[in-house]
Amino acid sequence: MVAIIQSQPRAAVRILRFDRVQRAAHWANAALFAVLMATAIALYFGSFFGIVIQRHTIAEIHLWTGVSLPAPIIVSLIGPWGSQMRRDVRRISYWTRDEIRWIKSLGKTPLVADKFNPGQKLNAIFIGATILVMLATGSMLQWFRFFPVPWRTGATFVHDVFAFAVFVAVFGHTVMALTHRDSLRSILKGWVGEGWAAVHASGWLKEQQLTEDSATFESRE
Numbered sequence: 001m002v003a004i005i006q007s008q009p010r011a012a013v014r015i016l017r018f019d020r021v022q023r024a025a026h027w028a029n030a031a032l033f034a035v036l037m038a039t040a041i042a043l044y045f046g047s048f049f050g051i052v053i054q055r056h057t058i059a060e061i062h063l064w065t066g067v068s069l070p071a072p073i074i075v076s077l078i079g080p081w082g083s084q085m086r087r088d089v090r091r092i093s094y095w096t097r098d099e100i101r102w103i104k105s106l107g108k109t110p111l112v113a114d115k116f117n118p119g120q121k122l123n124a125i126f127i128g129a130t131i132l133v134m135l136a137t138g139s140m141l142q143w144f145r146f147f148p149v150p151w152r153t154g155a156t157f158v159h160d161v162f163a164f165a166v167f168v169a170v171f172g173h174t175v176m177a178l179t180h181r182d183s184l185r186s187i188l189k190g191w192v193g194e195g196w197a198a199v200h201a202s203g204w205l206k207e208q209q210l211t212e213d214s215a216t217f218e219s220r221e
């Protein structure tokens with residue numbers, strides 16, 4: 001393992017972008033979202049799917065998948081294995097003036113990008129907020145006896161609106177992943193090339209080059 005201290009990106013050098021814990025958390029989270037979205041369609045268009053699987057069974061799968069939704073993120077954040085995840089959460093919550101300007105101009109202003117560009121940061125914040133909102137409103141739908149009627153009505157409305165937003169966001173996220181192969185590979189295998197980082201995350205690359213215990217490693221190919 002070697003730290004890189006040079007300005008010209010080298011094609012064969014790989015930089016670790018997501019460690020095993022982060023990749024496992026991402027795919028566990030994606031699997032839970034997929035089950036929730038599939039069962040949500042069945043619940044929403046109940047009469048059709050009821051012919052194949054009973055509504056009660058679908059609602060149970062939806063509920064308990066929903067209750068376990070925060071688990072991958074919590075597990076990946078706690079404990080000694082979560083240091084990179086915790087560092088990335090701090091990155092996502094830290095916004096510079098340039099990043100705010102970039103997002104307001106829809107990416108037209110210049111930016112020395114961090115590990116995540118502002119669009120990726122927004123997506124992560126949206127997913128985090130969605131998990132909390134869906135957990136809260138879903139629990140109110142399930143354990144409704146403890147809540148007054150106006151709260152329950154509001155919870156149903158918010159759950160449905162966020163459900164729609166989740167479908168839009170997941171569709172957009174999937175299109176971006178399939179059209180940005182280097183990013184996709186980094187969440188599958190962990191690494192990006194130094195050339196990619198120089199173009200898409202130059203601020204982060206500089207930081208990696210200056211950090212002595214950088215998780216940067218040379219390609220063995």
Ligand code: HEM
Pocket residue numbers: 033036037040041043044059062063065066067069134135137138139141142156159160162163164166
């Ligand atoms: C990706 C996240 C989620 C999506 C897209 C989603 C979507 C939906 C949709 C579309 C419905 C049907 C609402 C209707 O018929 O008007 C529903 C119902 C429900 N959801 Fe979710 N939901 C999600 C997460 C959760 C979570 C985290 C919980 C956890 C408690 C939860 C619990 C419930 C319950 C209890 C119902 C009512 C089921 C029934 O009709 O018996 N959902 N959800």
